[in-house]
Amino acid sequence: MDYSMQDLMAIFAMQGFAGLSFFSVLLLMALGLAIIFGQMRVINMAHGEFMVIGAYTTYVVSEVMGGWGSWGAEYYILFAIPLAFLVAFLVGMVVEVLMIRHLYHRPLDTLLATWGLALIMQQVFRSVFGAREVSPSTPSWLDGAWTPTPMIYIPLNGLFIMGLTLVVTLGVVWLMYRSRWGLRVRSTMASREMSAAVGINTRWVDRLTFALGCGVAGIAGAAFTMISSTGPTSGTLYIVDTFLVVVFGGAGSISGTVVSAFLIAQGQSILEFFLGSSMAKVLTLLVIIGILMLRPEGLFKSKVRR
Amino acid sequence: MFEVTGLRSGYGQSEVIKSLDLTVGDNETLAIMGRNGMGKTTLFKTLVGLIEARDGKIALNGEELTKEPTHKRVASGLAYVPQGRMIFPSLTVLENISTGLETVKSKRIPHDIFDLFPVLHDMRHRKGGNLSGGQQQQLAIARALVSNPEVLLLDEPTEGIQPSIIKDIAKTLNDISEMRKITIVVSEQILSFTMEIADRLMVIESGKIVYEAPRSECDEQTISDFLSV
Ligand SMILES: Nc1ncnc2c1ncn2[C@@H]1O[C@H](COP(=O)(O)OP(=O)(O)OP(=O)(O)O)[C@@H](O)[C@H]1O
Ligand SMILES: [Mg+2]
Numbered sequence: 001m002d003y004s005m006q007d008l009m010a011i012f013a014m015q016g017f018a019g020l021s022f023f024s025v026l027l028l029m030a031l032g033l034a035i036i037f038g039q040m041r042v043i044n045m046a047h048g049e050f051m052v053i054g055a056y057t058t059y060v061v062s063e064v065m066g067g068w069g070s071w072g073a074e075y076y077i078l079f080a081i082p083l084a085f086l087v088a089f090l091v092g093m094v095v096e097v098l099m100i101r102h103l104y105h106r107p108l109d110t111l112l113a114t115w116g117l118a119l120i121m122q123q124v125f126r127s128v129f130g131a132r133e134v135s136p137s138t139p140s141w142l143d144g145a146w147t148p149t150p151m152i153y154i155p156l157n158g159l160f161i162m163g164l165t166l167v168v169t170l171g172v173v174w175l176m177y178r179s180r181w182g183l184r185v186r187s188t189m190a191s192r193e194m195s196a197a198v199g200i201n202t203r204w205v206d207r208l209t210f211a212l213g214c215g216v217a218g219i220a221g222a223a224f225t226m227i228s229s230t231g232p233t234s235g236t237l238y239i240v241d242t243f244l245v246v247v248f249g250g251a252g253s254i255s256g257t258v259v260s261a262f263l264i265a266q267g268q269s270i271l272e273f274f275l276g277s278s279m280a281k282v283l284t285l286l287v288i289i290g291i292l293m294l295r296p297e298g299l300f301k302s303k304v305r306r
Numbered sequence: 307m308f309e310v311t312g313l314r315s316g317y318g319q320s321e322v323i324k325s326l327d328l329t330v331g332d333n334e335t336l337a338i339m340g341r342n343g344m345g346k347t348t349l350f351k352t353l354v355g356l357i358e359a360r361d362g363k364i365a366l367n368g369e370e371l372t373k374e375p376t377h378k379r380v381a382s383g384l385a386y387v388p389q390g391r392m393i394f395p396s397l398t399v400l401e402n403i404s405t406g407l408e409t410v411k412s413k414r415i416p417h418d419i420f421d422l423f424p425v426l427h428d429m430r431h432r433k434g435g436n437l438s439g440g441q442q443q444q445l446a447i448a449r450a451l452v453s454n455p456e457v458l459l460l461d462e463p464t465e466g467i468q469p470s471i472i473k474d475i476a477k478t479l480n481d482i483s484e485m486r487k488i489t490i491v492v493s494e495q496i497l498s499f500t501m502e503i504a505d506r507l508m509v510i511e512s513g514k515i516v517y518e519a520p521r522s523e524c525d526e527q528t529i530s531d532f533l534s535v
């Protein structure tokens with residue numbers, strides 16, 4: 001390899017930044033999954049499809065508001081994000097009521113059932129939106145780049161996604177550690193029986209938690225439309241990486257999830273430049289398996305005695 | 307008045323509580339004595355609804371609770387301090403107490419709870435899991451009390467706690483009973499502790515009440531015989 005030092009720095013900076021957009025979407029996905037898994041020990045194989053719900057919602061909002069003139073085309077994304085959350089949240093709630101709550105304490109059945117759900121959802125997407133990938137037009141204020149040096153080129157939509165991820169992550173942290181609802185979630189995680197015995201309606205907590213996790217995946221979907229086009233099976237692209245992040249981060253720990261999403265996204269993005277994308281994935285996977293053999297509980301674990 | 311009639315419950319094939327009746331008056335403290343495995347915990351879990359009653363009736367001030375889920379029974383005035391405390395180890399002391407406010411309007415911890423348990427105030431930012439057994443017991447009682455219960459159910463509060471602290475717990479329970487006028491049902495194996503707090507004593511054996519007497523008329527020797535094998 002004959003890269004000069006300066007070239008290498010620029011490559012790292014740019015791949016690093018490409019990695020940051022990936023990191024953002026991955027983190028949003030993983031946060032949702034980690035919340036759900038931490039609270040209910042439910043592994044949601046359809047989590048990627050909830051992201052796609054958010055992505056299609058964003059697409060629909062862009063189409064509709066695009067018809068309202070240039071104002072709509074410029075600012076649809078600000079309406080699409082909360083709506084993506086809301087739609088994924090509501091679908092999540094319906095899924096919890098119709099399916100998940102009948103399968104608590106049966107992890108294997110839940111795995112199969114949510115996998116089936118993922119296939120059904122993909123088919124629904126195909127029937128409604130067609131097999132072709134769609135992508136909303138990027139508003140002009142996000143179309144462009146910031147070039148701090150002539151060699152470094154940082155896309156504005158990437159910055160926007162990062163800002164969004166930061167806001168959502170802080171929001172989740174606030175919800176979990178500062179709100180009454182978070183207290184209910186954390187106590188239910190610690191002991192379902194005892195939470196009921198202090199008067200908490202744990203079923204309702206489960207339902208809201210599942211829906212919230214799905215809603216955050218919906219926001220990930222809105223961000224996803226800015227870095228890639230959306231097809232019926234787009235969710236499957238992210239689900240494996242998302243599981244890796246959650247397992248590696250030590251399920252249920254928000255800081256662990258953040259660090260693990262960062263390492264995995266950055267590792268892959270930088271390796272990709274040198275090795276191509278499949279080798280980068282294989283190498284990342286091997287490293288993670290190696291680390292998990294040394295630390296089966298993930299990167300972070302609680303130090304409180306139980 | 308807290309009334310239980312013809313209560314049956316158990317696990318799978320085995321019936322543990324076998325047609326049990328008890329009535330506790332307002333502001334009365336009732337102790338249920340019994341050896342290991344006689345069904346005290348099963349009884350308490352059935353009372354709060356963590357185990358489903360197979361038959362019988364549980365009623366608080368005439369309101370039937372038998373079919374209600376646990377969280378509704380708590381909202382109706384039951385509070386439960388389980389055997390082994392079961393505080394939330396990963397939550398701080400303040401957060402643990404806050405969980406007890408679920409069924410009351412104000413979500414602010416009333417300060418008089420720290421008058422009863424000053425040590426909890428000193429430890430308020432510690433994780434519950436890092437408290438000693440005696441401190442955890444106080445925390446579990448505090449968590450139950452902030453819901454302003456009418457009936458406080460305590461399952462073996464002295465288990466694994468050293469004698470000097472047991473005396474403190476007895477005093478606290480007497481203070482609570484006097485200040486708050488609540489009804490207390492406590493399960494126990496330590497007779498000296500029970501004699502300090504209870505108005506009435508019962509003995510449970512294999513899921514049935516086999517002895518009952520007010521404290522003043524109670525024959526300590528008979529109860530001791532029941533408690534030792
Ligand atoms: N989860 C369970 N499944 C099956 N049987 C159980 C279960 N828990 C308790 N038992 C049985 O029910 C009976 C009563 O147990 P319980 O825990 O109510 O007794 P206890 O009076 O509280 O005893 P201890 O003083 O040891 O706490 C025992 O024979 C016990 O083996
Ligand atoms: Mg017991």
